[in-house]
Amino acid sequence: MSKGPKPAEILTGISYQPPPKGWMDVKPDFRPGTYCNLASPKWMEWIDYPFPASRSVAEDKWELPTDWKEIVLQGMEDRLSRFRSLKLFFDICVRCGACADKCHFFLGTGDPKNMPVLRAELMRSVYKRYFKPAGRLLGQVAGARDLTEDVIKEWFFYLHQCTICRRCSLFCPYGIDMAEMTILGREMLSSVGLSIDWALASVAQCYDKGSHIGATPQAFKDMVDFLAEENERITGITTQPSYNRKGAEVLFVMPSGDYFADPGTFTMMGYLLLFEYIGLDYTLSTYAAEGGNFGWFESHEMGKRLNAKIYAEAKRLGVKWILGGECGHMWRICNQYMPTWWGPVDFLEEPVSPITGTRFENAKVHKMVHISEFTADLIKHGKLKLDPQRNAHIKLTFHDSCNTSRGMGVFEEPRYIIKNVLPEGHFVEMPPNTIREKTFCCGSSSGINANENMELRMQGGLPRANAVRYVYEKYGVNHLGCICALDRATLPTLLGYWVPEVDVTGITELVGNALVFDEEIERTTDLRDRDLVGVAEAEEAEEAEEAAAAAAAAEEEE
Numbered sequence: 001m002s003k004g005p006k007p008a009e010i011l012t013g014i015s016y017q018p019p020p021k022g023w024m025d026v027k028p029d030f031r032p033g034t035y036c037n038l039a040s041p042k043w044m045e046w047i048d049y050p051f052p053a054s055r056s057v058a059e060d061k062w063e064l065p066t067d068w069k070e071i072v073l074q075g076m077e078d079r080l081s082r083f084r085s086l087k088l089f090f091d092i093c094v095r096c097g098a099c100a101d102k103c104h105f106f107l108g109t110g111d112p113k114n115m116p117v118l119r120a121e122l123m124r125s126v127y128k129r130y131f132k133p134a135g136r137l138l139g140q141v142a143g144a145r146d147l148t149e150d151v152i153k154e155w156f157f158y159l160h161q162c163t164i165c166r167r168c169s170l171f172c173p174y175g176i177d178m179a180e181m182t183i184l185g186r187e188m189l190s191s192v193g194l195s196i197d198w199a200l201a202s203v204a205q206c207y208d209k210g211s212h213i214g215a216t217p218q219a220f221k222d223m224v225d226f227l228a229e230e231n232e233r234i235t236g237i238t239t240q241p242s243y244n245r246k247g248a249e250v251l252f253v254m255p256s257g258d259y260f261a262d263p264g265t266f267t268m269m270g271y272l273l274l275f276e277y278i279g280l281d282y283t284l285s286t287y288a289a290e291g292g293n294f295g296w297f298e299s300h301e302m303g304k305r306l307n308a309k310i311y312a313e314a315k316r317l318g319v320k321w322i323l324g325g326e327c328g329h330m331w332r333i334c335n336q337y338m339p340t341w342w343g344p345v346d347f348l349e350e351p352v353s354p355i356t357g358t359r360f361e362n363a364k365v366h367k368m369v370h371i372s373e374f375t376a377d378l379i380k381h382g383k384l385k386l387d388p389q390r391n392a393h394i395k396l397t398f399h400d401s402c403n404t405s406r407g408m409g410v411f412e413e414p415r416y417i418i419k420n421v422l423p424e425g426h427f428v429e430m431p432p433n434t435i436r437e438k439t440f441c442c443g444s445s446s447g448i449n450a451n452e453n454m455e456l457r458m459q460g461g462l463p464r465a466n467a468v469r470y471v472y473e474k475y476g477v478n479h480l481g482c483i484c485a486l487d488r489a490t491l492p493t494l495l496g497y498w499v500p501e502v503d504v505t506g507i508t509e510l511v512g513n514a515l516v517f518d519e520e521i522e523r524t525t526d527l528r529d530r531d532l533v534g535v536a537e538a539e540e541a542e543e544a545e546e547a548a549a550a551a552a553a554a555e556e557e558e
């Protein structure tokens with residue numbers, strides 16, 4: 001972070017002392033660096049969002065529609081009837097406080113309104129005021145408050161300081177799911193024009209062109225073809241991705257971060273190498289060129305609109321099933337929402353690996369297999385020749401992405417792959433209360449990966465970075481592995497701030513490094529063009545040998 005506080009200033013600025021005033025009497029501090037900009041009307045118009053207008057968080061007046069209060073209250077009533085979980089979550093919290101210190105934003109800021117119990121109270125207090133008799137009658141005494149402009153601003157501030165990670169719900173004895181409440185709260189904010197610009201720009205680009213980055217089909221193909229050329233330069237292996245090919249067995253869908261920006265691109269190179277190695281009959285789609293879904297960070301409806309293209313393309317291309325890349329929220333959506341949104345996917349088959357014959361029964365409903373499941377199965381059946389020494393320069397710890405871990409329980413597969421592609425002793429776990437289902441969020445997910453709220457992101461990511469620092473200092477870890485493209489986008493910035501000695505990598509990148517092809521050229525570098533361990537020494541030894549031979553020959557001539 002070039003501007004903004006230094007790490008030591010953030011650390012000394014955190015206080016967990018109770019505030020002097022009651023929470024209802026404290027207004028949010030909209031300090032630059034701690035909030036996202038409001039959505040530009042351009043993006044709102046692209047996707048027919050209501051009430052497009054130029055709004056600035058810094059202004060006192062936010063240009064709300066005249067009937068904004070009625071719209072929000074109507075929206076709450078509507079959601080209370082459609083989502084019984086919301087009503088339940090509002091009603092059953094016993095204020096036990098078990099969730100209070102479990103949120104990374106609370107740990108990183110010390111702000112009491114980042115305690116999940118209080119974050120929920122921001123909406124619950126309005127629910128009580130308008131939908132519960134005690135709140136109507138007794139007001140603040142019953143924990144109720146009027147919906148005012150200050151309250152809606154407070155929602156905007158704190159519902160974008162929740163990354164929908166669900167860590168708090170793991171510790172709640174009632175399973176109250178703050179993430180679901182945040183999504184519904186954000187839906188209500190969007191209904192009066194209060195979305196955030198960074199997320200909505202990605203949503204609009206995805207809706208219009210097919211990916212968050214707004215790549216045209218031609219640009220998508222150019223980027224992937226370039227990575228295939230890189231593979232050929234480094235390994236001598238020609239990887240030949242096909243696009244929009246009807247009749248392929250598998251549709252492969254990846255997040256755009258994997259073909260657009262480093263270090264995701266190295267993971268994409270790994271996918272291409274893996275598919276070439278096993279001769280997978282797959283196609284990419286230039287229309288479903290985005291597995292990620294920022295729409296879901298906005299509303300269920302927008303999530304569904306963006307998600308539609310994956311099944312639409314699978315149907316159009318006539319594939320049997322779908323293979324998905326290393327993406328976090330793509331998998332949470334796949335496991336928790338897709339079957340409900342679309343019903344039975346009868347036009348696809350229950351996925352079966354064409355290489356091992358393994359039937360992925362866990363994908364029976366949605367027909368989509370995670371690349372980690374697929375690769376782990378290949379390794380388990382001895383289908384890949386791997387040389388772990390090619391990753392000997394890497395000492396790795398693994399970040400369980402919130403969505404793949406808490407969202408769908410993918411814990412063992414990536415670890416199994418890692419242990420097979422790294423030399424023994426090169427994989428180290430972070431402390432147990434920071435991994436697997438208790439993993440800490442990167443602090444920048446759910447569409448808040450904007451530059452303007454960098455201070456907040458560094459605060460929210462502090463618990464994750466702290467655990468990485470621990471294994472760096474204790475074991476010399478130099479890489480953090482993950483199976484999520486958003487993590488690959490956000491963690492390099494986070495670690496650059498807190499633990500700059502540690503780099504970020506996808507897991508399929510490590511597979512690409514380790515894969516041994518019969519026809520490959522001698523590998524001297526990894527997929528990032530970094531020298532493999534021993535290569536420099538071998539070159540020096542060869543040079544010394546040649547020099548000695550030349551000297552001996554010269555001596556003989558004399």
Ligand code: SF4
Binds near residue numbers: 102165167179182
């Ligand atoms: S879902 Fe995650 S970010 Fe949101 S309140 Fe819970 S722990 Fe915090």
Ligand code: SF4
Binds near residue numbers: 099100116176
């Ligand atoms: S842990 Fe659950 S019941 Fe306890 S305060 Fe938090 S949300 Fe309420």
